[in-house]
Amino acid sequence: MTEPASLARSLLEEGRVEVVVGYRPGTLPLRARPHFAFSPEQAAQFIWDRTCTPDLTVYLPRLKGRRVAVFVKGCDARSLVVLLQERQLSREQLVVIGLECPGVVTPDKLPPEQYQALTSATVEGEQVLLRGGSQLERVPVEQLLADPCRTCQHPDPVIQDYLIPTNCGRREREDPYGVVAQFERLEREERWVRLEREVADCIGCYACRQACPLCYCPDCFTDRFQPRWVGPIWSTSDALFFHLARALHLAGRCVDCGACVRACPLGIDLRHVYKRLEQAVKERFGYVPGLDPEAPPVLGTFRPEDPGDFIK
Amino acid sequence: MSGDGDFQPRVLAFLCHWCSYAGADLAGISRLQYPPNVRVVRVPCSGAVNPLWILKALQRGVDGVLVSGCHPGDCHYLAGNYVARRRLALLKDLLDYVGMEPGRVSFSWVSAAEGQKFAQIIREVTETVRALGPGRKLVKEVATDD
Ligand code: SF4
Numbered sequence A: 001m002t003e004p005a006s007l008a009r010s011l012l013e014e015g016r017v018e019v020v021v022g023y024r025p026g027t028l029p030l031r032a033r034p035h036f037a038f039s040p041e042q043a044a045q046f047i048w049d050r051t052c053t054p055d056l057t058v059y060l061p062r063l064k065g066r067r068v069a070v071f072v073k074g075c076d077a078r079s080l081v082v083l084l085q086e087r088q089l090s091r092e093q094l095v096v097i098g099l100e101c102p103g104v105v106t107p108d109k110l111p112p113e114q115y116q117a118l119t120s121a122t123v124e125g126e127q128v129l130l131r132g133g134s135q136l137e138r139v140p141v142e143q144l145l146a147d148p149c150r151t152c153q154h155p156d157p158v159i160q161d162y163l164i165p166t167n168c169g170r171r172e173r174e175d176p177y178g179v180v181a182q183f184e185r186l187e188r189e190e191r192w193v194r195l196e197r198e199v200a201d202c203i204g205c206y207a208c209r210q211a212c213p214l215c216y217c218p219d220c221f222t223d224r225f226q227p228r229w230v231g232p233i234w235s236t237s238d239a240l241f242f243h244l245a246r247a248l249h250l251a252g253r254c255v256d257c258g259a260c261v262r263a264c265p266l267g268i269d270l271r272h273v274y275k276r277l278e279q280a281v282k283e284r285f286g287y288v289p290g291l292d293p294e295a296p297p298v299l300g301t302f303r304p305e306d307p308g309d310f311i312k
Numbered sequence B: 001m002s003g004d005g006d007f008q009p010r011v012l013a014f015l016c017h018w019c020s021y022a023g024a025d026l027a028g029i030s031r032l033q034y035p036p037n038v039r040v041v042r043v044p045c046s047g048a049v050n051p052l053w054i055l056k057a058l059q060r061g062v063d064g065v066l067v068s069g070c071h072p073g074d075c076h077y078l079a080g081n082y083v084a085r086r087r088l089a090l091l092k093d094l095l096d097y098v099g100m101e102p103g104r105v106s107f108s109w110v111s112a113a114e115g116q117k118f119a120q121i122i123r124e125v126t127e128t129v130r131a132l133g134p135g136r137k138l139v140k141e142v143a144t145d146d
């Protein structure tokens, strides 16, 4: 039995939790899927490997008040901390199983035709073995690594009750704001054009919102009618409004788990915008989200000496 | 929206009831001259200004937005303007980053005694927005739904 499975099993056997939220192999190659075990038998399926990309803390607010164990990578632990900071969960209800994370893969990095032709795939060390019929191809993990993992500053969970160590090597941490600097080098008009172009395909399905562990509001502004913020006639202007408003709502909260980008059926990727706000919060207020469960949310507090240079 | 020479920008100003709105009032009763391009929305406190209102105003074709509240330390609700300052700083950074013109959205602290300053800020904001020309970015072109 794998280590995650035996740990989950004992937590359920001892009655310490009602449910364990973790990963099991998915039906598609390189995509582990969420698994909810309510009985010791169901715990047998749990795995932990570099295909365990989803952030499972998205399921926790709806389990508020219940005793839950959850597997968290570095980024997931930070979204969990934000949920604790915002009182969406209590620490007492949780058993946190930390996963030391070497970085996870996403098949979104493969050309779609190649991915569709795969029959199976496995990760072995720093290699991904892709099988399509009788063909076998090896690609480095590096090539399929999820974007946030390239710059991740907190691969080790910031909170945990148990820790499952990694036996993979650690990566060099790339500059987290490289994508921001790259965009900032463009002329102002060009930046707006790029933003418009990026969101123009958005169909307003809100999959990004649904996938985000921190978009837990039961009453999202997008769903309101009085006033109506977006739509019902959807235009690029609505897409811009939605994405700018969502970015503001995640400012000082987003932990760069990457779930929103992976969820989008149209491949819309605004990660750099969220990174810019993360950077602004760090520079202006010296705050990094998701590190301290006791810290007040950055926009729910202030310091009299906060910069006010932009105010006449 | 008219041609080059006679463009009259529409500026929407969110003014807090206790300071900036009173400052505007003082400008009025002191008969100070300032451009008639500003439309005022009185709000209880700058901390009550939802940044989405600002985006919505730009989407509906307003050419410029001003948010004004009490000076730091003077907020009637003690800390509303401090909280607003964090929130609005991030709105400003976001708009700058994605390529909105600087000066479309402005912020100020104006007290109830600063009628002069209020008139001056309205002049500045109006001229800045006039120079930028009509707001285009974010404007929704299709017929509105309500
Ligand atoms: S905005 Fe995207 S990257 Fe940030 S926490 Fe939500 S899902 Fe994760």
Ligand code: SF4
Residues within 6 Å of the ligand: A201, A202, A203, A204, A205, A206, A207, A208, A209, A263, A264, A265, A266, A267, A268
């Ligand atoms: S998931 Fe993609 S298409 Fe759907 S609302 Fe989000 S950005 Fe738009």
Ligand code: FES
Residues within 6 Å of the ligand: B016, B017, B018, B019, B020, B044, B045, B046, B047, B069, B070, B074, B075, B076, B077, B078, B080, B081
């Ligand atoms: S009452 Fe004026 S800013 Fe709060």
